Amino acid sequence: MIYIGERINTGFKDIKQAVLDKNPAPLQDWAKKQTEAGANYLDVNLGAVSGKPEDMIWMIEQVQAVTEVPISIDTNKLAILKEAIKACKKPPLLNSTTCSKEKLDPFIEIASAYGASMIGLAMDESGSPKEVEKRVECAGMIAAAWMEAGQPMERLFLDPIVMPLKFMQEQAKLFLEAARQFQQLSDPPPNISCGLSNIASKATEKKLINRTFMVMAIASGVNAVILDVLDVDLVNAIKTGDLLMNREIYADAYLQKS
Numbered sequence: 001m002i003y004i005g006e007r008i009n010t011g012f013k014d015i016k017q018a019v020l021d022k023n024p025a026p027l028q029d030w031a032k033k034q035t036e037a038g039a040n041y042l043d044v045n046l047g048a049v050s051g052k053p054e055d056m057i058w059m060i061e062q063v064q065a066v067t068e069v070p071i072s073i074d075t076n077k078l079a080i081l082k083e084a085i086k087a088c089k090k091p092p093l094l095n096s097t098t099c100s101k102e103k104l105d106p107f108i109e110i111a112s113a114y115g116a117s118m119i120g121l122a123m124d125e126s127g128s129p130k131e132v133e134k135r136v137e138c139a140g141m142i143a144a145a146w147m148e149a150g151q152p153m154e155r156l157f158l159d160p161i162v163m164p165l166k167f168m169q170e171q172a173k174l175f176l177e178a179a180r181q182f183q184q185l186s187d188p189p190p191n192i193s194c195g196l197s198n199i200a201s202k203a204t205e206k207k208l209i210n211r212t213f214m215v216m217a218i219a220s221g222v223n224a225v226i227l228d229v230l231d232v233d234l235v236n237a238i239k240t241g242d243l244l245m246n247r248e249i250y251a252d253a254y255l256q257k258s
């Protein structure tokens with residue numbers, strides 16, 4: 001599993017306030033904690049707090065001052081991406097483009113120039129598609145454009161898009177079916193990623209819903225996740241799921257930190 005820490009996001013009040021005050025401490029605390037918990041990337045999301053590239057750069061710089069873990073630049077704004085990527089010490093993960101050509105082409109160009117990885121959402125600029133077929137069509141367009149640019153599949157992530165269970169209950173199983181079909185898009189297959197916490201948005205029993213859905217997602221081919229990497233029960237369920245899918249070699253001590 002590829003773990004992408006979700007916590008440095010202005011959707012969380014402490015991070016929003018820290019960005020407004022230009023106070024590095026909350027960002028650096030979460031960067032350290034998520035690094036310690038085993039994150040492979042740290043997602044950095046400026047959200048609606050500001051449209052200024054320099055604010056995203058400030059966030060990335062605070063994080064990089066305390067960790068070597070590469071950044072997931074969580075923005076769909078090209079103007080922010082173009083500046084933010086220059087601040088990254090390691091090749092980042094571009095999170096994310098849609099399959100609309102006017103966004104997809106420049107994202108792929110940037111990923112190619114920097115040797116970066118990229119997440120492609122299975123939607124176009126008109127919003128998230130509801131049916132499985134549309135999602136597969138969108139994902140296929142992204143995979144084809146990526147291959148045409150000569151980029152390796154190991155650096156492409158396709159995201160079938162998790163929607164909140166509380167408001168769109170029928171969507172969870174459509175996500176799982178789409179993920180299953182994405183695995184057939186290329187050989188070797190692309191990575192399949194998701195924003196896990198979306199599923200339990202505004203729900204009670206958040207942790208149980210996240211954990212249960214994640215195990216189902218693993219069985220459907222998901223191998224990368226934006227998550228609360230400090231949720232030990234969740235990470236243990238993921239490790240166990242990867243074992244059961246024969247993606248990790250069994251050892252009695254498999255739940256211990258490696």
Ligand code: THG
Nearest residue numbers: 006011012013096119159194195197198201202226
């Ligand atoms: N796909 C991709 N990137 C993404 C997403 C995705 N980036 C953003 C998001 N979705 C993933 N990150 C989060 C982070 C936090 C929460 C959900 C998704 C979350 N927020 C709480 C809630 O909604 O209830 C509120 C925060 C709080 O507790 O204050 O759970 O799908 N590629």
